[in-house]
Amino acid sequence: MALNPDFSKGLLPAILQDVSTQQVLMLGYMNEEAFKRTHEEQVVWFYSRSKQRLWKKGETSGHIQQVVDMHLDCDADALLIRVHPQGPTCHKGTQSCFNTEVPYQLQNLETTIQQRIHTKSEKSYTHYLLTQGKEKITKKFGEEAFEVVIAALKNDHSELIEESADLLYHFFVLLHEQQVQIADIEKTLAKRHHTENNFKGERRSIEHW
Numbered sequence: 001m002a003l004n005p006d007f008s009k010g011l012l013p014a015i016l017q018d019v020s021t022q023q024v025l026m027l028g029y030m031n032e033e034a035f036k037r038t039h040e041e042q043v044v045w046f047y048s049r050s051k052q053r054l055w056k057k058g059e060t061s062g063h064i065q066q067v068v069d070m071h072l073d074c075d076a077d078a079l080l081i082r083v084h085p086q087g088p089t090c091h092k093g094t095q096s097c098f099n100t101e102v103p104y105q106l107q108n109l110e111t112t113i114q115q116r117i118h119t120k121s122e123k124s125y126t127h128y129l130l131t132q133g134k135e136k137i138t139k140k141f142g143e144e145a146f147e148v149v150i151a152a153l154k155n156d157h158s159e160l161i162e163e164s165a166d167l168l169y170h171f172f173v174l175l176h177e178q179q180v181q182i183a184d185i186e187k188t189l190a191k192r193h194h195t196e197n198n199f200k201g202e203r204r205s206i207e208h209w
Contacts, residue, residue, distance in 0.1 A: 012079055013027060016085075020107070025095070025098075044081060061087065063089065065081075109168070113173055130173065138174060141170040145167055147166070
């Protein structure tokens with residue numbers, strides 16, 4: 001879908017967000033030419049209010065921002081740009097101009113597990129599990145699931161959190177062994193959520209979940 005920003009109010013505020021971590025990186029401003037170049041080249045361009053000229057983000061440092069997608073707000077006068085940053089975004093050397101921490105996501109766990117298969121260190125438990133195969137991995141997953149149940153029955157929230165973390169870890173190892181990505185599961189959940197919205201107000205079939 002084509003984007004049609006409203007520049008009648010002046011420069012367009014543009015927020016950059018790391019598509020991988022969801023971290024907000026910076027706020028910049030675009031005129032029509034900067035927006036056009038960003039759309040055509042798929043790297044972020046801004047209009048510098050202090051220098052009164054166009055500038056490509058990272059033109060000096062080399063830390064360009066590769067565009068993944070762009071979204072206008074409801075009034076078409078603000079822009080959200082999701083990017084793959086090629087290095088720190090802030091001129092002070094930090095990943096974000098807002099100095100926010102990178103939120104931990106399940107994709108981080110997936111990436112770590114994918115990397116561990118190439119690690120031959122005897123200290124890598126992940127590598128050990130993956131080399132043991134499906135039987136070992138499924139057995140450990142079952143054990144961890146049982147531990148979660150026990151913690152819940154005991155109403156021990158601290159233990160439940162710890163055991164749930166262990167369960168998720170072994171679940172991701174199992175997914176990796178079966179060559180299934182978390183994105184595949186997210187797509188299925190998104191489809192179910194869409195179906196849920198379509199049937200809002202009606203009793204859902206329990207078999208669907």
